[in-house]
Amino acid sequence: MAKILIVDDEPHIRLLLEEILEDFEEKGVEVHTAKNGKEAVEKILELKPDLVYLDIMMPEINGYDVCKIIKIDHKMNDVKIVMLTAKGQAVDKQKGVNSGVDMYITKPFDPDFIIKNTENLLGISLE
Amino acid sequence: MKKIQLSRIIRKDENLAMINEMCNSLGCQIFITEDNEEIFKYNCMDNTNLQKLEVENCLPNVQIWGDGKSTTVVRLLDFLIGNAKDIKSILTDVINKYKELSIFYTLGEKIAACSDVRHIARITYDEVLKFIDATDMMLILKGENSDKVDTVINLPCEKNKPIIDPNSKLLNEVMAGMEAQIFNGLEQSNKLEEYKIKSKCLMCVPIVIKNVAEGIAIIGHREKNMYTSEDLKIFNAAIFQLILGVENAKLYNILEDTFLQTVSALSETIEKRDPYTGGHTHRVMNYALAIGIEMELSRTELVSLRLAALMHDIGKIGIEDKILRKEGALTEEEYELMKVHPKLGADILNNMKYLSTIVKGVISHHEKYDGTGYPNKLKGEEIHSIGRILAVADSFDAMISDRPYRKGLKVEKALAELNKHSGTQFDPKVIDAFNRAYQKGYIQV
Numbered sequence A: 001m002a003k004i005l006i007v008d009d010e011p012h013i014r015l016l017l018e019e020i021l022e023d024f025e026e027k028g029v030e031v032h033t034a035k036n037g038k039e040a041v042e043k044i045l046e047l048k049p050d051l052v053y054l055d056i057m058m059p060e061i062n063g064y065d066v067c068k069i070i071k072i073d074h075k076m077n078d079v080k081i082v083m084l085t086a087k088g089q090a091v092d093k094q095k096g097v098n099s100g101v102d103m104y105i106t107k108p109f110d111p112d113f114i115i116k117n118t119e120n121l122l123g124i125s126l127e
Numbered sequence B: 001m002k003k004i005q006l007s008r009i010i011r012k013d014e015n016l017a018m019i020n021e022m023c024n025s026l027g028c029q030i031f032i033t034e035d036n037e038e039i040f041k042y043n044c045m046d047n048t049n050l051q052k053l054e055v056e057n058c059l060p061n062v063q064i065w066g067d068g069k070s071t072t073v074v075r076l077l078d079f080l081i082g083n084a085k086d087i088k089s090i091l092t093d094v095i096n097k098y099k100e101l102s103i104f105y106t107l108g109e110k111i112a113a114c115s116d117v118r119h120i121a122r123i124t125y126d127e128v129l130k131f132i133d134a135t136d137m138m139l140i141l142k143g144e145n146s147d148k149v150d151t152v153i154n155l156p157c158e159k160n161k162p163i164i165d166p167n168s169k170l171l172n173e174v175m176a177g178m179e180a181q182i183f184n185g186l187e188q189s190n191k192l193e194e195y196k197i198k199s200k201c202l203m204c205v206p207i208v209i210k211n212v213a214e215g216i217a218i219i220g221h222r223e224k225n226m227y228t229s230e231d232l233k234i235f236n237a238a239i240f241q242l243i244l245g246v247e248n249a250k251l252y253n254i255l256e257d258t259f260l261q262t263v264s265a266l267s268e269t270i271e272k273r274d275p276y277t278g279g280h281t282h283r284v285m286n287y288a289l290a291i292g293i294e295m296e297l298s299r300t301e302l303v304s305l306r307l308a309a310l311m312h313d314i315g316k317i318g319i320e321d322k323i324l325r326k327e328g329a330l331t332e333e334e335y336e337l338m339k340v341h342p343k344l345g346a347d348i349l350n351n352m353k354y355l356s357t358i359v360k361g362v363i364s365h366h367e368k369y370d371g372t373g374y375p376n377k378l379k380g381e382e383i384h385s386i387g388r389i390l391a392v393a394d395s396f397d398a399m400i401s402d403r404p405y406r407k408g409l410k411v412e413k414a415l416a417e418l419n420k421h422s423g424t425q426f427d428p429k430v431i432d433a434f435n436r437a438y439q440k441g442y443i444q445v
Helices: A011-020 A022-026 A037-047 A064-074 A093-100 A112-124 B006-011 B015-027 B066-114 B117-128 B170-175 B191-195 B229-273 B276-294 B299-311 B312-316 B332-338 B342-347 B355-364 B385-400 B411-420 B428-439
Strands: A003-007 A030-034 A051-055 A080-086 A101-109 B031-035 B037-042 B051-053 B064-065 B136-142 B149-155 B181-183 B201-209 B213-222
Touching: A003 A011, A003 A037, A011 A022, A011 A030, A011 A112, A011 B006, A011 B066, A011 B201, A022 A030, A030 A037, A037 A051, A037 A064, A037 A093, A051 A064, A051 A112, A051 B332, A064 A080, A064 A093, A080 B312, A093 B051, A093 B355, A101 A112, A101 B342, A112 B066, B006 B031, B006 B037, B006 B066, B015 B428, B031 B066, B031 B136, B037 B181, B051 B312, B051 B385, B066 B229, B117 B136, B170 B181, B170 B191, B170 B201, B170 B213, B181 B229, B201 B229, B213 B229, B213 B428, B229 B276, B229 B299, B276 B428, B299 B355, B299 B385, B342 B355, B355 B385, B385 B411, B385 B428, B411 B428
Parallel strands: A003 A030, A003 A051, A051 A080, A080 A101
Antiparallel strands: B031 B037, B031 B064, B051 B064, B136 B149, B136 B213, B181 B201, B201 B213
16 A cells, blocks of 8 residues: 655645645555654654655754655665755755655646656556 | 545544544434445444435535434534535646646746747647647747748648648738637638638737737647637747747847857958958868867867857958068068967957957967967967967968969978978877868868
8 A cells, every 4th residue: 555645834735735646545545744844754654655745944853854864764765755845945965865865846846747756656557 | 626525524633533522522423425335423333213414515425314413513524525625626726827837937948948949839839738738839920021921830740731821811810919819619610611720729829029910829629629718828828938939049049140240241351451361261261170070179169160260360450561461472570570460369359258269269370389389489288279270271271372472382292291390380189180181071272
């Protein structure tokens, strides 16, 4: 049973991504959300999702920290982590590499791209 | 818009907690099914002994049974369903806006990298297709200062029959109106025959630059027969980006053309003063390019080489006639005065920001590989590569050209002389390239 976790401190982004990924639920994928870094870490450890859409800018624990904790401290390499960055924000590639980030997507994202990307990463087609 | 599912609403942690709490405090019984499957129950096993209840915000596949105490819970569900519908419609709109936004970000970036109208049109079509159904797109542009159709770009394939006659009255009417228009249900109308339309619907956006309709962009579908105002909004905005790109490309091309024409004009000034130098300049340019190609220079380097060759003797404009156009050989003193021309050329060229890159080539075309040249006695790789190439091309032409006081050398002899001075006067790598170019027949004398 594939699982996706959406992490963003902004509720409308969570709702948006949930809505975009809605069709995957019919294919048996579970979509969960977390509203900050701390909750993200807890849910990742508990649910062991296959794919995480992770916002970078969050208070207290930011996206990079979450990534580091999951990929480096807990060595959960099977979790694919896709970072959501704001357009125009310089992506700290080195930091990304050090934290174990798998991919970057800029906001505002192309909803069709999110769907295609999710299909690829989960190996599930929506056809 | 996908349908709302009550099961999803109930499944949400916050909602489930609230519903359970309410059922608990009311002490009611309630049984809910969706698509004939049980999705929630409280204090009962099934719907026996329960009344069927109606919900205002009813969902077609949902059935709710409850006792007298459960009406408040039903009202809560009603509220949650209503909320979910509102949120869903907002989200659908936001998702559409995100899609539009991402098209324009991508379109803007891709077009900015382009300077060819056809390419820009193709990029626009590809991006627009992500949001609009279409089978064909056309871009029709009128000529400068004329009403005649100058350019017709037909996508996806030039060979396809255009979906509408580029000269049709319909298009002229839209251009005259200067407003975008949708034409739907064309099958039924008589316009199909009249305007030779091959699609069932069309959107036309006139291309208006500085209040003048300079063309029109058309998109259509041969099977589908309806476009909405949303579709038109997207197409309109995409064409706006296209127009910006095309204008930019046009200006860039004009700029580039003007620049090259200015350089050509400049090189002709020296030809007017000294016809020998004029013909010489063009021959040197051809030899230098042959060498440059043989040395596998990049396109940018070749462009610089060409400009440097055209300009290499421009400094001679500052040399007096009695030296520049002397019939006989120059005296020592006269020769010293002539030697100033590379520096004069550099001075002239330094006035133009975009030619300053070739200054180094021009000023060093009389330097020698062994450091005994002028004006700066540069040696080996200190001499700019363009200068080293020009030195060979320049000397070759000087040797084979007839002068009033001596005849030119035969080509083979000139080649031998070049080879003799390889390593001393000339860069051996350049001499090698020259030899190869000559053998391949690229040195046209």
